[in-house]
Amino acid sequence: MRSSDNKLRSTRENSAVNPVKWPRREWMAAAVSIAALGCRNETQEFTGPVAVPIRTDVPLRIVWVGESADADVLQRTWASISEQSLDVRLITPPRAVNAGASQSGMPPDELLEQAATADVLIYPLAMMGELATKKRVMPLLDDQFNALGKSEAVDAGDVFTSVDRVTVPVALRMATTFSRERIATPLGGHLPAVLLGENAFGANDGSDDDNIAIATWDDYDALVEKSEGKCCEPTAPTWAGAMYLWRLASSLSATWLFDRETLQPLFSQPDYVAVLERMQTTVKRTDEKYRDYTPNHIFQGIVEGTLRCGIGFPQGDKPSGDEVSSGAIRIVSLPGNRVSADDTLSVRLDNRRIMMDPFMMVGSLAASCRQTKNADVFIKWLSGGAGSEPLYRSIASMIDTTTAASESSSDPQEQYRGWLNKQLTSAAVVPTLQLTSASEYYDILDETVRSCVLGEVTAQAACDKITEAWSRLNRTHDLPSQQRMWRRAQAIS
Numbered sequence: 142m143r144s145s146d147n148k149l150r151s152t153r154e155n156s157a158v159n160p161v162k163w164p165r166r167e168w169m170a171a172a173v174s175i176a177a178l179g180c181r182n183e184t185q186e187f188t189g190p191v192a193v194p195i196r197t198d199v200p201l202r203i204v205w206v207g208e209s210a211d212a213d214v215l216q217r218t219w220a221s222i223s224e225q226s227l228d229v230r231l232i233t234p235p236r237a238v239n240a241g242a243s244q245s246g247m248p249p250d251e252l253l254e255q256a257a258t259a260d261v262l263i264y265p266l267a268m269m270g271e272l273a274t275k276k277r278v279m280p281l282l283d284d285q286f287n288a289l290g291k292s293e294a295v296d297a298g299d300v301f302t303s304v305d306r307v308t309v310p311v312a313l314r315m316a317t318t319f320s321r322e323r324i325a326t327p328l329g330g331h332l333p334a335v336l337l338g339e340n341a342f343g344a345n346d347g348s349d350d351d352n353i354a355i356a357t358w359d360d361y362d363a364l365v366e367k368s369e370g371k372c373c374e375p376t377a378p379t380w381a382g383a384m385y386l387w388r389l390a391s392s393l394s395a396t397w398l399f400d401r402e403t404l405q406p407l408f409s410q411p412d413y414v415a416v417l418e419r420m421q422t423t424v425k426r427t428d429e430k431y432r433d434y435t436p437n438h439i440f441q442g443i444v445e446g447t448l449r450c451g452i453g454f455p456q457g458d459k460p461s462g463d464e465v466s467s468g469a470i471r472i473v474s475l476p477g478n479r480v481s482a483d484d485t486l487s488v489r490l491d492n493r494r495i496m497m498d499p500f501m502m503v504g505s506l507a508a509s510c511r512q513t514k515n516a517d518v519f520i521k522w523l524s525g526g527a528g529s530e531p532l533y534r535s536i537a538s539m540i541d542t543t544t545a546a547s548e549s550s551s552d553p554q555e556q557y558r559g560w561l562n563k564q565l566t567s568a569a570v571v572p573t574l575q576l577t578s579a580s581e582y583y584d585i586l587d588e589t590v591r592s593c594v595l596g597e598v599t600a601q602a603a604c605d606k607i608t609e610a611w612s613r614l615n616r617t618h619d620l621p622s623q624q625r626m627w628r629r630a631q632a633i634s
Contacts, residue, residue: 198225199225199511199512200225200226200227200228201225201226201227201228201260201261201512201515201516201519202228202230202258202259202260202261202507202511203215203227203228203229203230203259203260203261203262203263203519204230204232204252204255204256204259204261204262204263204264204507205229205230205231205232205263206232206233206234206235206252206263206264206265206502207231207232207234207263207502207536207538208234209231211535211536211537211538212229212231214531214532214535214536215227215229215532215536216229217531218528218529218531218532219519219522221528222522222527222528225515230255230259232251232252232255232264235265235379235500235580236379236380236500249268249271249578249579249580252264252268252272253271253272253275253277256272256277256278256507256508256509257277257509258509259507259509259510260506260507260509260510260511260512260515260516260519261504261505261506261507261510261516261519261520262277262278262504262505262506262507263328263502263503263504263523264502264503264505265499265500265501265502265503266316266317266325266497266498266499266500266501266502266503266573267499267500267573267574267575267579267580267583268579268580269317269319269324269325269503269505269575270319270575270576270577270579270626270629270630271575271576271577271578271579271626272324272505273319273320273322273324274577274622274626274629276508277507277508277509278324278325278505278506278507278508279505279506279507279508279510280322280323280324280506281323281324281325281326281505281506281517281520282506282513282517283323308543309326309327309524309542309543310330310542310543310562310565310566311565311566311567311568312330312495312497312564312565312566312567312568312570313327313330313497313542313565315568315570316497316501316570316572316573317503318632319575319629319630320629320630320632321632324505325503325504325505326503326504326505326520326521326523326524327497327501327502327503327524327542328501328502328503328504328523328524328538328539329498329501329502329503329538329539329540330497330501330540330542330561330565331436331454331456331498331501331540331561332454332495332497332498332561332564332565333374333375333384333387333436333452333453333454333475334452334453334454334472334473334474334475334557334560334561335355335361335450335451335452335472335473335474335475335476336439336440336443336450336451336452336453336470336471336472337355337443337449337450337470337471337472337473338443338444338446338448338449338450338470339446339469339470340446340449341364341368341372341449341450341471354473355473355476356476356477357476358388358392358419358423358476360476361423361476362419362422362423362426364450365423365426365427365450366426368426368449368450369449370426370427370428370431371428371431371447371448371449371450372426372427372448372449372450372451373424373427373428373431373432373434373439373448373451373452374420374423374424374427374439374451374452374453375434375435375436375438375439375452375453376424376432376433376434376590376591376594376595377433377434377435377438378433378587378591379500379587380435380436380587381587381590381591381594382583382586382587382588382590382591383498383499383500383587384420384452384590385416385417385420385586385590386496386499386573386586387475387496388416388419388420388475389413389416390494390495390496390571391475391476391477391493391494391495392412392416392476393412393413393416393494394494396410396412397571397572398574399627401628401631401633403624404615404620404623404624404627405612406607406608406611406612406615407608408604408605408607408608408611409601409604409605409608413604414600414601414604415600417590417593417594417600417603417604418600418601420590420594421593421594421596421600424594424595425594425596431448431451432595434451434453435453435456436452436453436454436456437453437454437455437456437457437537438453439451439452439453440453440454440455440456440553440557441455443470444470444553452475454557454561455553455554455557456537456538456540457537469551469553470553470556472556472557472560474493474564477493493567493569494569494570494571495564495567495569495570495571496570496571496572496573497570497573498573499573499574499579499583500538501538502538502539504520504523504524505520506520524543525541525543525544540558540561541558542558542561542562542565545559545562546558546559546562547559572630572631575626575627575629575630576618576623576626576627577618577619577622577623577626578614578618581614582611582614585606585607585610585611585614586607586611589603589606589607589610590603
């Protein structure tokens with residue numbers, strides 16, 4: 142018995158002297174176990190993490206990939222409901238809402254470096270996989286408790302707490318899951334829609350607009366051809382690549398970007414070439430002055446009446462009253478058809494797929510977080526807690542996806558939000574790029590797609606170039622590691 146006591150004492154002394162042998166997630170699991178089991182009887186029901194006082198004298202360290210003006214809004218809004226200060230560290234965003242010139246691309250190295258000394262990270266979705274793989278972020282606290290068979294307990298009196306995270310739309314929950322763990326909370330969630338202005342089908346042509354559907358990409362191409370050049374899709378720098386991916390997601394049902402086993406890029410396959418070829422044909426029908434438009438440019442142009450129709454969504458400020466067209470706009474989903482290389486189309490019924498924007502902003506707890514409870518409170522507030530409304534009105538990359546839109550509103554942005562909420566109920570979600578150095582993959586894709594749709598190279602040549610470049614990147618960043626990361630992004634392993 143004495144020998145057993147000595148061993149136990151020795152174990153405790155070693156643990157006290159060197160508590161950092163365990164990784165942070167094991168410490169979190171141990172803390173949860175102690176809170177849940179160590180201080181209650183066998184019949185007591187688990188109610189979530191034990192409440193502890195929240196300190197407000199130590200600033201929360203926030204790494205924010207975004208504009209300084211947005212960070213100022215964040216600081217002011219948080220200060221209005223909390224005494225805790227924020228230490229916001231800015232990283233230049235890879236894409237501006239109304240960019241008309243090339244942006245800098247995703248900042249993987251700077252973000253990884255800053256993440257090592259942060260509490261909360263706000264960053265583009267495409268960086269999530271690399272941050273998780275390199276252990277710069279941890280799963281959301283709710284996910285850690287759920288992993289132990291517990292349910293989240295939300296204090297109804299906590300003004301910081303957002304709606305229960307179960308109400309986050311299923312598409313966004315899937316997009317922010319990596320290797321079956323919720324890594325991030327979504328702050329954005331825009332999806333492209335076909336937007337039809339009052340003269341989308343031409344004025345006084347005798348057609349019944351209400352009975353005309355955009356069921357196929359051929360239908361959309363015919364609409365653009367009829368618009369006299371006043372119909373467009375986002376092909377501005379950093380947007381063309383995403384638009385091609387959105388077209389692929391709505392057109393193909395059997396594959397997605399890579400061979401599942403070998404990670405060989407699939408862009409040279411006939412179906413991928415056919416999708417890009419069709420995109421190129423349609424873009425050429427658009428007036429050149431609209432070919433550098435972003436989704437927000439397009440939405441504003443249709444609302445103001447300068448464009449008849451297009452593919453886009455609203456971000457940023459609303460048009461002023463005298464700029465808004467008197468006619469209502471119609472919002473419909475992207476064509477949901479399967480395209481084949483022989484240029485035949487078969488309508489897809491229940492097989493629609495969506496992809497979230499690679500640059501959608503998400504928030505995560507940093508693995509280096511020194512104030513886990515405070516950071517979790519901040520992320521919950523950021524994702525829709527009481528008092529966060531100014532963020533969603535002022536920061537273009539954010540949109541409220543957890544509350545119902547007004548069905549009676551004539552506001553085009555509110556109408557879009559109502560449409561979006563329905564789309565986000567879909568579980569047919571394909572992952573965006575979740576690979577080491579995803580920015581390199583995306584930059585090549587975006588630049589090559591732009592060079593094609595603007596008429597400089599053929600679709601076949603562009604797709605071959607993407608395939609070759611992505612294959613080189615796979616080898617450069619260790620093919621087996623990239624294979625594992627891609628499988629984890631699809632919850633395969």
